[in-house]
Amino acid sequence: MRxxxxxxxxxxxxxxxxxxxxxxxxQQRGYQETTMRAIANRAGVSLGSAYYxxxxxxQLIQAFYHRTHEAHLGASQSAMNASNDLKARLREVLxxxxxxxxxxxxxxxVLFKTAADPHSPLNPFSQESDPVRQESIRLFAQLVDESxxxxxxxxxxxxxxxxxxxxxxxxxxxxxxxxxxxxxxxRLIDHTVDLVARLVSLASNPLMRPLRKRALHxxxxxxxxxxKDGDSDILTDDEQEDxxxxxxxxxx
Amino acid sequence: MRxxxxxxxxxxxxxxxxxxxxxxxxQQRGYQETTMRAIANRAGVSLGSAYYxxxxxxQLIQAFYHRTHEAHLGASQSAMNASNDLKARLREVLxxxxxxxxxxxxxxxVLFKTAADPHSPLNPFSQESDPVRQESIRLFAQLVDESxxxxxxxxxxxxxxxxxxxxxxxxxxxxxxxxxxxxxxxRLIDHTVDLVARLVSLASNPLMRPLRKRALHxxxxxxxxxxKDGDSDILTDDEQEDxxxxxxxxxx
DNA sequence: CATTTGAGTTGAACGTGTTCAAAACTTGAA
DNA sequence: TTCAAGTTTTGAACACGTTCAACTCAAATG
Numbered sequence: 001m002r003x004x005x006x007x008x009x010x011x012x013x014x015x016x017x018x019x020x021x022x023x024x025x026x027q028q029r030g031y032q033e034t035t036m037r038a039i040a041n042r043a044g045v046s047l048g049s050a051y052y053x054x055x056x057x058x059q060l061i062q063a064f065y066h067r068t069h070e071a072h073l074g075a076s077q078s079a080m081n082a083s084n085d086l087k088a089r090l091r092e093v094l095x096x097x098x099x100x101x102x103x104x105x106x107x108x109x110v111l112f113k114t115a116a117d118p119h120s121p122l123n124p125f126s127q128e129s130d131p132v133r134q135e136s137i138r139l140f141a142q143l144v145d146e147s148x149x150x151x152x153x154x155x156x157x158x159x160x161x162x163x164x165x166x167x168x169x170x171x172x173x174x175x176x177x178x179x180x181x182x183x184x185x186x187r188l189i190d191h192t193v194d195l196v197a198r199l200v201s202l203a204s205n206p207l208m209r210p211l212r213k214r215a216l217h218x219x220x221x222x223x224x225x226x227x228k229d230g231d232s233d234i235l236t237d238d239e240q241e242d243x244x245x246x247x248x249x250x251x252x
Numbered sequence: 253m254r255x256x257x258x259x260x261x262x263x264x265x266x267x268x269x270x271x272x273x274x275x276x277x278x279q280q281r282g283y284q285e286t287t288m289r290a291i292a293n294r295a296g297v298s299l300g301s302a303y304y305x306x307x308x309x310x311q312l313i314q315a316f317y318h319r320t321h322e323a324h325l326g327a328s329q330s331a332m333n334a335s336n337d338l339k340a341r342l343r344e345v346l347x348x349x350x351x352x353x354x355x356x357x358x359x360x361x362v363l364f365k366t367a368a369d370p371h372s373p374l375n376p377f378s379q380e381s382d383p384v385r386q387e388s389i390r391l392f393a394q395l396v397d398e399s400x401x402x403x404x405x406x407x408x409x410x411x412x413x414x415x416x417x418x419x420x421x422x423x424x425x426x427x428x429x430x431x432x433x434x435x436x437x438x439r440l441i442d443h444t445v446d447l448v449a450r451l452v453s454l455a456s457n458p459l460m461r462p463l464r465k466r467a468l469h470x471x472x473x474x475x476x477x478x479x480k481d482g483d484s485d486i487l488t489d490d491e492q493e494d495x496x497x498x499x500x501x502x503x504x
Numbered sequence: 505c506a507t508t509t510g511a512g513t514t515g516a517a518c519g520t521g522t523t524c525a526a527a528a529c530t531t532g533a534a
Numbered sequence: 535t536t537c538a539a540g541t542t543t544t545g546a547a548c549a550c551g552t553t554c555a556a557c558t559c560a561a562a563t564g
Contacts, residue, residue, distance in 0.1 A: 010511090010512075010560095011511070011512065014512080014513095035549080035550060035551085036551065036552085037549095037550075037551095045513075045514090046513060046514045047514080047515070047552090048512095048514050048553090048554085049512075049513055049514075051552065051553080052513070052514095053512095056551080056552080057550095057551065057552090109369065109370045109371075112368045113368050113369050114365075116364045116365050116368035116424075117361065117364075117365050118361040118364075118427055118428055119361075125425070172368075173377070173474060173477055175370055176370055176375075176377045176477040178477075184473075184477065188470070188473070188474065191470055192470065194466075195466065195467060195470065198463065211450065214443075214447065215447060218440070218444065218447065221436075221440070222440065225425055225428040225429050225430075225436065262530090262542080263541075263542070266542085266543095287520060287521085288520075288521065289519095289520075289521095298543060298545065299521095299522090299544080299545075300523090300542095300543065300544050300545065301542075301543055301544075303521090303522065303523080304543070304544095308521080309521065309522090
């Protein structure tokens with residue numbers, strides 16, 4: 001009931017078959033080395049058909065991103081229930097992300113090449129361009145919201161986005177990581193998660209409020225460059241006092 | 253005296269002409285829209301000639317990067333003499349970078365697309381792949397070294413690289429910045445420079461030593477992922493005591 | 505049943521980055 | 535002047551992403 005009118009969903013099946021074949025071949029031979037013709041051939045369709053379902057070769061990457069995201073989302077849910085401490089959850093979610101992507105390490109690089117493109121929906125700026133990205137950020141929102149850690153509301157608001165960017169950084173590292181079994185990446189996760197947790201609790205300290213405020217305003221402004229051509233001031237020099245309800249600010 | 257044996261340096265001239273034409277056309281029509289054939293045509297050479305001097309279209313970007321880098325380097329020197337306070341210097345150097353790149357805002361995006369590619373010499377990991385990048389980092393080293401600010405030696409060692417990454421982040425923002433005269437980027441520079449300066453002095457505080465050490469070890473490890481397949485431990489759990497000569501650790 | 509509709513399919517054709525073998529030119533020596 | 539050994543230049547050819555006008559055919563409509 002997705003698109004076509006027929007009950008057999010012939011189109012959907014063809015589309016799935018093409019995607020399946022593509023991912024398989026990407027995995028085996030890499031992205032550049034796999035031609036659209038080869039994909040079409042092996043999927044048993046014509047070249048034109050492949051383009052009927054996927055506007056471009058890069059769109060296959062997009063579909064891949066979507067698919068692995070869903071897998072990661074599912075895997076994360078159970079991990080989220082196992083613990084309610086932010087640090088432990090973050091660690092597990094990141095480890096799951098890497099292991100989900102594992103089979104595609106070889107060609108995952110192109111994902112970043114496209115993500116860095118200003119016109120790509122994956123790029124960290126320009127809000128809400130991509131539903132998958134939004135969903136991905138929502139995962140981190142869930143991670144933060146349901147955690148037992150006390151975090152001031154202003155930070156709580158931006159933290160999901162920040163964690164998403166952080167997680168992209170981890171993936172970027174992983175792409176370059178040629179150590180056996182990607183142990184360096186897992187170690188990096190352990191170490192940085194530790195650091196992030198410390199930073200969060202440090203930033204949650206009431207003494208840090210002014211600096212934190214300033215930083216968060218910055219983040220909010222950076223977040224959507226591509227969005228508006230606006231000229232709204234980040235922060236007037238006379239530090240404006242906002243009366244947000246501060247949840248808490250304890251621990252270390 | 254570059255390569256050819258003849259005194260007229262015909263080859264060098266041809267190469268320069270091609271590059272000139274290319275940059276001009278990139279500026280006018282954008283990168284994708286400018287074909288190698290068009291460049292060769294307008295430069296008055298054959299297609300093959302263009303490829304004789306530049307191995308690929310992307311290599312023209314590389315040459316562009318090289319050229320603007322030199323311009324920026326020159327402009328920075330005078331700015332470096334004007335002040336010896338890290339914050340002011342950093343601010344000026346970054347502003348100069350943006351104004352140097354200004355004419356190429358339209359097509360600078362591709363620079364990042366290539367930089368994100370694991371095999372590109374521009375990408376932040378994998379050390380010493382590109383001489384220009386190294387030189388660029390050296391500029392920040394100079395900026396730090398000659399500044400009056402007191403910075404502990406361990407931080408001083410990694411700071412240039414960190415600032416280089418930070419400056420890449422600013423450029424990434426600028427690429428997406430569609431505000432008039434890129435005022436948002438300049439504002440971002442002002443605000444983040446402020447933040448960076450605060451962070452540096454915060455990190456220089458002796459109380460922060462353990463956290464700083466930990467973070468710096470991380471940075472050093474991350475810095476060269478693509479380099480070695482190694483498995484060197486970042487930090488054993490029993491925090492090893494290194495007896496580095498600590499320059500100072502004052503302010504705030 | 506005949507007709508219409510439109511999703512699905514096709515392969516030829518185009519544009520562009522890149523390669524390459526051969527031609528043209530330059531230089532220095534014989 | 536002639537020759538050899540480069541260096542530079544050339545354009546045809548190739549590969550691959552992408553487009554598109556035409557075709558097929560099953561379901562809906564009458």
